[in-house]
Amino acid sequence: MAYYEQDRSKKRKVSRDGEYVDTSKPSAFFQPSSGREWSISIAIPGSVILNCRRDDQRYPVIGHLARALAVFGIDEIVIFDDSPMDKRPRNVDSLNYTGDTDPCGYIEHLLNYLEIPPFMRKTLMPLHPNLRGAGLLPSLDIPSHPHPSEWLPYREGVTAGEDGGGTLVDVGGKEQVYIAEKISPNTRITLQIDENDPSQAKPVHPDAPRTEGGYYWGYSVRRANSLSAVFEECKYDGGYDMSIGTSERGTLIPDSFPEKKQKDAAKFKHLIIIFGGPRGIEYAAENDPALQEMGIIRGKTKDLFDHWINVLPGQSSRTIRTDEAVYIGLTSLRRIWDGR
Numbered sequence: 001m002a003y004y005e006q007d008r009s010k011k012r013k014v015s016r017d018g019e020y021v022d023t024s025k026p027s028a029f030f031q032p033s034s035g036r037e038w039s040i041s042i043a044i045p046g047s048v049i050l051n052c053r054r055d056d057q058r059y060p061v062i063g064h065l066a067r068a069l070a071v072f073g074i075d076e077i078v079i080f081d082d083s084p085m086d087k088r089p090r091n092v093d094s095l096n097y098t099g100d101t102d103p104c105g106y107i108e109h110l111l112n113y114l115e116i117p118p119f120m121r122k123t124l125m126p127l128h129p130n131l132r133g134a135g136l137l138p139s140l141d142i143p144s145h146p147h148p149s150e151w152l153p154y155r156e157g158v159t160a161g162e163d164g165g166g167t168l169v170d171v172g173g174k175e176q177v178y179i180a181e182k183i184s185p186n187t188r189i190t191l192q193i194d195e196n197d198p199s200q201a202k203p204v205h206p207d208a209p210r211t212e213g214g215y216y217w218g219y220s221v222r223r224a225n226s227l228s229a230v231f232e233e234c235k236y237d238g239g240y241d242m243s244i245g246t247s248e249r250g251t252l253i254p255d256s257f258p259e260k261k262q263k264d265a266a267k268f269k270h271l272i273i274i275f276g277g278p279r280g281i282e283y284a285a286e287n288d289p290a291l292q293e294m295g296i297i298r299g300k301t302k303d304l305f306d307h308w309i310n311v312l313p314g315q316s317s318r319t320i321r322t323d324e325a326v327y328i329g330l331t332s333l334r335r336i337w338d339g340r
Helices: 002-010 055-071 103-115 118-124 227-232 259-265 280-286 289-294 298-304 322-337
Strands: 039-045 076-080 154-163 166-170 177-179 188-193 201-204 220-224 242-252 270-274 307-310
Touching: 039 322, 055 103, 055 322, 076 103, 076 227, 103 220, 118 154, 154 177, 154 201, 177 188, 177 201, 220 227, 227 270, 227 280, 227 289, 242 280, 242 298, 242 322, 259 322, 270 322, 280 289, 280 298
Parallel strands: 039 076, 039 270, 076 220, 242 270, 242 307
Antiparallel strands: 154 166, 154 188, 166 177, 188 201
């Protein structure tokens, strides 16, 4: 036992300058960068849970996707319907829909739940059958989810009621903060905290922590009725100026983004990366009337994108699940925007 303790002490992790490194604490401290106007979006089809028959099978898939959004700092996720038109849900009861009756709505519901800071979920998310096993879902642990040991100049909050001429807001701390504006109760808002008086704050645009402060501030969730609607209903002015489609029939990433051209590729303002379901993006195009009219089907599906790539050539499994492809693809493609 004494020998083990002695041997272990000799193998303590040290930095390059020989100083001891405490590895018991996380290294990912949230340091602000300059404001970031550019954004990264991904799109996935509702069929990602097609082969999951029960909620306990669906939760890991959606939790895996949510963690990918958080780890890679994705700003928006779009969930599009790739099912045949005659099999799409109609008049689904919003209180009773499930992963069987409305897969896209189910995924949207759970991703929204995970993005909301935990302290305000009971206020903003009504009880629902889809959330019965929510305790199985992972924590995102992102800057917009408050932590008692750190202070950030921005906070997400939910209004708690009027106070004098303004409003008290719960930001997940011991004390509520005050804003001068009157806002109805149970409203989610983004706040900038007064550095000189943490009990005072002002509402800001939800994108302000990213565009002004340089923080990753979670993701937004959008539904699209079809693959073409992913582009047509883009929330950004001017749409996505760079699009990437993923397919096992695509080109290699080094061929699409050679090192000498990566600086040019990184000039995008709003990038979207689209992943297919079990039958690929081509299947979504076949079930999209707008794309059929344009002749963008089967082998021509790649014409819809600026780049058509294969995230993992030479795979050893017959299939790669979409939640796996998201991790693989983002790991490989991150070099395009990393360091901007």
